[in-house]
Amino acid sequence: MNGTTENEQLREEMMNALTSVIDPELGISIVDLGLVYGIDFNELGGATINATLTTPACPLTDTLEMQMLNAVGHLIENVDINWVWTPTWNMDMITDAGKEQLAAIGFGI
Numbered sequence: 001m002n003g004t005t006e007n008e009q010l011r012e013e014m015m016n017a018l019t020s021v022i023d024p025e026l027g028i029s030i031v032d033l034g035l036v037y038g039i040d041f042n043e044l045g046g047a048t049i050n051a052t053l054t055t056p057a058c059p060l061t062d063t064l065e066m067q068m069l070n071a072v073g074h075l076i077e078n079v080d081i082n083w084v085w086t087p088t089w090n091m092d093m094i095t096d097a098g099k100e101q102l103a104a105i106g107f108g109i
Contacts, residue, residue, distance in 0.1 A: 010075065011039045014047065017071045024060055028101045030068070034093025037084060046078030052089045 018036055019029040030036055030051065037050040049068060053061060065081045072079055094102065 007041045010041070010047075013075050014039050014049070014072045017075060018049070018068060020071050021064065021067045024063070026102070026107075027105065028098050030064065032095045032098030032101065034095065034098065035089065044078065045076075046080070047072075047076050048080045048082050050082045050084050052084050054089055056085060 015031060015036065019031045021030045022028065023030055023033055023035070026033065033054075035051050035053065037052060040048045040050065042048070049072070051068070053064070058064075061083070068081055069079055
């Protein structure tokens with residue numbers, strides 16, 4: 001298996017693990033909310049999770065970061081969270097599963 005294939009498999013495993021991180025305000029995973037923009041790997045075997053929040057002033061940033069690191073810690077040791085603000089998060093980034101979950105709790109999208 002080459003490095004690219006291994007990275008793609010690890011990326012998928014990490015994204016799956018990140019579905020266990022639940023936005024405390026909405027009760028929906030950060031992946032389904034579209035808050036995880038991607039995962040990059042470096043030449044030293046580490047990874048950077050590029051993610052955003054619904055607002056830069058989110059008081060739960062530290063909590064979400066800790067949960068994200070805990071979620072993927074069994075897959076990779078060296079992980080950083082890169083909070084990004086471009087592109088700006090919007091409701092169109094929510095997955096179909098996320099939209100269904102929001103509808104189930106009374107949010108219309």
